[in-house]
Amino acid sequence: MAEDTEHRFWYNLRTGAVEEGxxxxxxxxxxxxxxxxxxxxxxxxxxxxxxxxxxxxxAEDR
Incomplete structure (x- = not known):
């Protein structure tokens, strides 16, 4: 079953806005x-x- 990305929320790095879809x-x-x-x-x-x-x-580099 595919993820429903249109009803999920995203953060716009350029504008700082939260967007739906x-x-x-x-x-x-x-x-x-x-x-x-x-x-x-x-x-x-x-x-x-x-x-x-x-x-x-x-820590891995030590």
Whole structure:
């Protein structure tokens, strides 16, 4: 069964807006998120993931 992306939420990196469905170009958006609230906090999640991955990479380099 295919994922219903038209009823999911995306964060537009260019405008900072939360969008329902694939409104913007793929290069400008991240997601999908299940709720508008999750999409609104996309940058926080991206920063947290980046920090986690950087720490994991640094630990592997030791």
């Amino acid at each position: 694939m409104v913007s170009l793929a290069v400008d958006r991240v997601g999908p998120f299940a709720t508008r609230e999750e999409a609104a906090h996309a940058l926080e999640k991206l920063r947290a993931n980046s920090a986690k991955w950087a720490a994991e990479d640094a």
